[in-house]
Amino acid sequence: MPDLLEGQTAEVWGSGSKPYQLKNVGGVYSCSCPAWRNQSLPIDQRTCKHLRHYRGEAVEMARLGSLIDTAPLRAATVASAPPLLLAESWNSDTDPIGWWLSEKLDGVRAYWDGHQFLSRNGNVYHAPPWFTQGLPETSLDGELWVGRKQFQRTVSIVRRSDACESWRDVRYLIFDAPTLAQPFEQRLEAVTALLITHQPPFALALAQSVCRSAEHLTQELNRIEAFGGEGLMLRQPASLYESRRSSTLLKVKRFQDCEAVVMGHEPGKGRHKGRLGALLLQLPSGIRFACGTGLSDAQRELPPALGETVTVKFQELTNGGVPRFPVFAGVRSDEPTAQQPIHSRSRTKGTFTMSTTPPRRFEYVGGNSRKFWEVCVEGHDVHVRFGRIGSDGQTSCKTLASPDAAAAHAAKLVQEKVGKGYAAVA
Numbered sequence: 001m002p003d004l005l006e007g008q009t010a011e012v013w014g015s016g017s018k019p020y021q022l023k024n025v026g027g028v029y030s031c032s033c034p035a036w037r038n039q040s041l042p043i044d045q046r047t048c049k050h051l052r053h054y055r056g057e058a059v060e061m062a063r064l065g066s067l068i069d070t071a072p073l074r075a076a077t078v079a080s081a082p083p084l085l086l087a088e089s090w091n092s093d094t095d096p097i098g099w100w101l102s103e104k105l106d107g108v109r110a111y112w113d114g115h116q117f118l119s120r121n122g123n124v125y126h127a128p129p130w131f132t133q134g135l136p137e138t139s140l141d142g143e144l145w146v147g148r149k150q151f152q153r154t155v156s157i158v159r160r161s162d163a164c165e166s167w168r169d170v171r172y173l174i175f176d177a178p179t180l181a182q183p184f185e186q187r188l189e190a191v192t193a194l195l196i197t198h199q200p201p202f203a204l205a206l207a208q209s210v211c212r213s214a215e216h217l218t219q220e221l222n223r224i225e226a227f228g229g230e231g232l233m234l235r236q237p238a239s240l241y242e243s244r245r246s247s248t249l250l251k252v253k254r255f256q257d258c259e260a261v262v263m264g265h266e267p268g269k270g271r272h273k274g275r276l277g278a279l280l281l282q283l284p285s286g287i288r289f290a291c292g293t294g295l296s297d298a299q300r301e302l303p304p305a306l307g308e309t310v311t312v313k314f315q316e317l318t319n320g321g322v323p324r325f326p327v328f329a330g331v332r333s334d335e336p337t338a339q340q341p342i343h344s345r346s347r348t349k350g351t352f353t354m355s356t357t358p359p360r361r362f363e364y365v366g367g368n369s370r371k372f373w374e375v376c377v378e379g380h381d382v383h384v385r386f387g388r389i390g391s392d393g394q395t396s397c398k399t400l401a402s403p404d405a406a407a408a409h410a411a412k413l414v415q416e417k418v419g420k421g422y423a424a425v426a
Helices: 049-055 057-069 071-076 151-158 165-169 184-198 214-226 297-301 403-419
Strands: 009-012 020-025 028-031 086-089 100-104 108-112 140-145 171-176 203-205 231-235 245-252 256-267 276-282 288-291 309-314 327-331 360-366 369-378 381-388 394-399
Touching (some): 020 297, 100 214, 140 151, 184 203, 256 288, 369 403
Antiparallel strands (some): 108 140, 140 171, 256 309
């Protein structure tokens, strides 16, 4: 029986009334059977009798053994975080005339230390030798990139530890030489000279042009967005490479983005019934919100795990600090997994948390009073946070007899607060 190639699916019959579906998504093998879905292991370390039968017992066991045996090796290859130059956001106060202009790539930031690719946290990207062939023994800064609107595919390739053939779809687009203590223009010339000399087959220099005016900036932004690009980068002329966040490098986007931790899975409805409907996310500030837009069918079938860090795009923050119109952009490949609290009373069906609702925020502003009040239902528990706007506030929790009773109690509290003049902001 042929193996599942990347992106392929197959149906197998088990004890259920309908066939189970096997998938290979980004090197992660899955089965829709309950035995696979209900395991507590990471999704890339799960198996079941259907996968073992279809792929072969020896092949499937070799895959799992490789994941387990190479874990210490992968941990040992985590280096210290590379000294990267990070961007600030552009605002109209900065005149862009004369600044270097380039596309903001929707890829994975990668620092070439002369021998290997490192993420911004120092994790190693296991590129095949034929991919790194010709790259010089000097540091380079760039992005591993498949194409516009291909961020998640890029992540699925570069995070794998088996140096797969899918790397042939990736290009390393170089935009700087960090260790050269020279102005940007000379660093750019050095990158071009290195590429001409060494001719690495999968590396290119990112195109740069000089911004002529604010109108030129707007035209370029419109052009890139029309092609599905994310935005633009502005680099100050003659600037040096700084190993920190600097105003000499600015990102230009109409949408903002943020990183949030997955706290729960909201079940889908309608055509998404039986799979993920929305991710329940938490910002570093502690504010929680739901995001159900931007998820592909594959991501709804195999959603990001609890504790994973994801990127969300949004238009603006509400007064309560909640992203407005959030859109899922992808799982961060270089962010550590957060430790999640365990709610022993929450009910689950498959992999989807059934009893968690996004937090709702209300504010009261009148006279000398500027207060906020938030409520969130998690299973049997009703969590409340309240206090002065701008402060962390106080928290309380009440446990009810059932999730339905918790939801009814929360609705009653909301009604009381609205009656006292509080207005919903999220």
